[in-house]
Amino acid sequence: MRWEDAIGPLKEGWNEDIDEDDGNYYEDIVNSVLKKKDLLLESASRFGTPQYILDEDVLREKASGFMQNFRNFIPNSRFFYAFKSNDLPYICGFLRDLGFNADVAGLFELQLALKLNFKRIIFTGPAKSTEELLLAIENRNRVVINVDNKDELDRVIGLVDDGRVRISVRVNPDSSVMKTWSKFGVDFDELKEVISRARTSSKVSLVGLHFHSSWNDTPERYCKNIKLIGEFLKEDLSQFEFLDIGGGIYPEDQATLTKFSHNYVLREVVSEVQEEHLDFDLSEFVVDDVDSLEVFGKEISSALEKYIFPFNKDMDIYLEPGRYVSNNSTHILLKVLCEKGENVIVDGGMNLIGSLDFSQYLFAPIVNLSNPSLELRKKTIYGSLCKADDLWGYSFFGEGCKKDDVVIVLMQGSYTFSRAWRFIKETAPYVVISNGKLRLAKEKEKFSDRYSGCKF
Ligand SMILES: Cc1ncc(COP(=O)(O)O)c(C=O)c1O
Known part of the structure; x- marks a missing residue:
């Protein structure tokens, strides 16, 4: 046709x-x-x-609501606020007082989390500088370095001169999802090698696994990644303290201008073929359809029950929300x-x-x-x-x-x-x-x- x-x-x-x-x-x-x-x-x-201008009431409601929701479904969940979404010290400190830990991605964020006295900090990023790694190593009692790739693992091992540093490994469960996402994390075909390299090193303790995906309007990708990791590692999971499922939950009440939606582009194509004048209102918008937090909690929890907890019932589940927590306030x-x-x-x-x-x-x-x-x-x-x-x-x-x-x-926000x-x-x-x-x-x-x- x-x-x-x-x-x-x-x-x-x-x-x-x-x-x-x-x-x-x-x-x-x-x-x-x-x-x-x-x-x-x-x-x-x-x-x-x-x-x-920040409305503290809205920030409290979003942040506490997020934690409460996931605690209801996943009792051993822990929360790491993604500083990159809004690093205003006031907001970071406010969230610390509510019970958040810190998720940082660069030198200043790490320095800020340390200055704000965060007790648990996870440091993630695809290309950490030596200065950043040394600061993380120096503060090893509070920081877990989330290693992004094999070369970074070697760099960390080379920088630790005494004792061990706690690390986790960022996994890229499905690099085929989007080409650009293959930049992040370790693919499955290298994962076992990276795990065994970390386990045989006297400089690091491998305590966690991590993945992150952005802009999720449904829990589908979390569940898929949990399944892939669970089925790949099985009994090996018993050696880890935590699984970090990243941030990426879509905030509520967002909208998209209709003009730039797929439907509008289709309308434009149709009107061109039909040689019709397309009279379109720029101000029209569509509110984005997003699953509720309860749906995220419930489905992620069932995936964990099925694929992770049978191998390690004590595993802590880390979440790293940014946008959801800081946007609307x-x-x-x-x-x-x-x-x-x-x-x-x-x-x-x-x-x-x-x-x-x-x-x-x-x-x-x-x-x-x-x-x-x-x-x-x-x-x-x-x-x-x-x-x-x-x-x-x-x-x-x-x-x-x-x-x-x-x-x-x-x-x-x-x-x-x-x-x-x-x-x-x-x-x-x-x-x-x-x-x-x-x-x-x-x-x-x-x-x-x-x-x-x-x-x-
Ligand atoms: C590793 C990591 N964790 C958490 C986040 C926060 O994501 P969001 O603000 O979409 O919740 C990001 C954002 O890019 C990220 O890269």
């Missing part, structure tokens, strides 16, 4: 499986933010905009500086986010705190950078949007502050709402911060 002919049947169903949302989904979330409207506006005027406050035709320009840009995802495919609810409403209205909200695709979104909740209004972009670009504008301050009070958790970046160490 020619592909043009195949378009006919596809065309009939093209609208049916697109379930666009009109913003009602976000009503409760917008309402809960509006309850703190006065405090948020006060923070904007006291600490300035743009500004990251931080928002970004911005001020409208200019009305331009139908649209507006605000005083913060994508340097705060470290990506151009909002122009590409992500939707974030934006609320006009100065003139709020539960009605989603169209307007392109441009950022402050000299880049055309520097924009926050195509719609906002509000009656209108004009110069000097303060708007808030919701749920921007993960891989934003920690990934912010050093580009044009200074990094924004970070404020925390804690027990109904505002606290400055990080000052706005200064000229001397940015150019520290530079010769003039």
